[in-house]
Amino acid sequence: MRSLRFGLPLVSLFTGVALLFTAPAAHAADTPLRDLAAAKGKVIGTAVTGSKLTGTYGDLAGSQFSSLTPGNAMKWGTVEPTQGTFNWTEADQIVAFAQAHGQQVRGHTLVWHSQNPGWLTNGTWTSAQLSSLLQNHISTEVGRYKGKIAAWDVVNEPFNEDGSYRSTLWYNGLGSDYIANALTWAHAADPDAKLYINDYNVEGVNAKSTALYNLVKSLKAAGVPIDGVGLQAHLVLGQVPATLQQNIQRFADLGVDVAITELDVRMALPADSTKLAQQKADFKSVVAACVAVSRCVNVTVWGFTDSDSWVDSTFPGYGAATPYDANYAPKPAYYGISEALGGTTTTPPPTGACTAAYSVSSQWNTGFTGQVTISCSGASLSSWKATWTYGAGQQITQAWNAVCTQSGAAVSCTNASYNGTVADGSSVSFGFNAAWSGSNPVPAVTLSPA
Ligand code: G3I
Secondary structure (H helix, E strand, O other): OOOOOOOOOOOOOEEEEEEEOOOOOOOOHHHHHHHHHOOOOOOEEEOOHHOOOOHHHHHHHHHHHHHHEEEEOOOHHHHEEEEEEEOOHHHHHHHHHHHHOOEEEEEEEEEEOOOOHHHHOOOOOOOHHHHHHHHHHHHHHHHHHOOOOOOEEEEEEEOOOOOOOOOOOEEEEEHHHHHHHHHHHHHHHHHOEEEEEEEOOOOOOHHHHHHHHHHHHHHOOOOOOOOEEEEOOOOOOOOOOHHHHHHHHHHHHHEEEEEEEEEEEEEEEEOHHHHHHHHHHHHHHHHHHOOOOEEEEEEOOOOOEEEOHHHHHOOOOOEOOOOEEOOOOOOOOHHHHHHHHHOOOOOOOOEOOOOOOOEEEEEEOOEEEEEEEEEEEEEOEEOOOEEEOOOOOEEOOOOOOEEEEOOOOOOEEEEEOOOOOOOOOEEEEEEEEEEEEOOOOOOOOOOEEE
């Protein structure tokens, strides 16, 4: 495809997600997080997607972490999509991977208001039926993995923000007793598994965490098998609660373990070196708070790479929430975790980032003009390649200021001979014309050195 220069009055119609590329560091030389954590008597975990556990994703999941949590594979809607018909494929795969890599598994999650099968949520059940369904579910799933699960998030997200019980299928049908019953049934099915109640926005001392505290206290007083609380820790950049360690300590003082179960720190995109430095500080302070309390046993990140995070689709405009970028390069956040675990890095952490932003500047009934702008802040590039996959049959017909090829839906654009260098603090753009029909969704662009 020929390269030519082209100028248009640019009115951005659609703007794409800017994906991050940080300078790769020689992370292989650094002590793996799981070894650092072990030296502190802690477990470091990540949520995983079973189908991705190969290649670089599998290598990092297996080498850096000592615990895996199935992100979705053990939820009721996944394991029993049709009543009485079970699908354990992904859950079994993750458990087998963990065993092969000497890792714990955190089972997630048995009783939740979300990701339940349609047959369950659409059914009309008496309290007795509901109770029996829940008991069977817990007995079946916990029993299947008996001896293979270190800890279960038995009950997930039972509270509202004000500390009242959340109105759910379970609470509305069974009252708050469902919590004690679920724990008791799980204990019967696997007496060695540690049993947790897990929730979000309970990291600091507040009404919700105090409700959780009071619940755990009463469960312990009643002799109900409760071993720990999970603080999910889906955090916003710069907003680690000041009372995090104090809160962990008060649960520890009740006689239960604490786990940080779903840590991520989201930021407004695009990422830049200032935000990444703040994110490093945030990850570091969360891990340090856990290290400081002996009964805080596990810190688990909710996805270790920005290519496998729930944040981007749930909070449009936010992302870059995990310790590795989408190309598996460790971000400053990775080094924040490492340092909080006592690690000294052999390579200076990357301090900056280059991003690629995709936008459609004009569109007509059969075609459109788009552009991608590559910007660097605290980092630089001497060559670049931007790739994306079109989701609706778009076809590039012409490009300028880059050499673009398209094979099927996959587009790959590398720098022209004259614009491979993107200096710190500068940007370069390239443009293209393309055909579309039906819809023209903005793709996610991945940026890497050419
Ligand atoms: O499996 C289907 C796939 O077949 C379909 O093509 C695709 C299209 O949207 O959806 C896929 O299901 C998605 C599923 O993740 C698996 O990728 C669901 O739409 C999506 O809603 C679901 O999101 C999960 C979310 O829980 C649901 O609330 C996230 O991956 C998962 O990370 C997230 O995890 C929760 C914890 O369990 C509890 N705490 C909060 C945390 C974040 O929401």
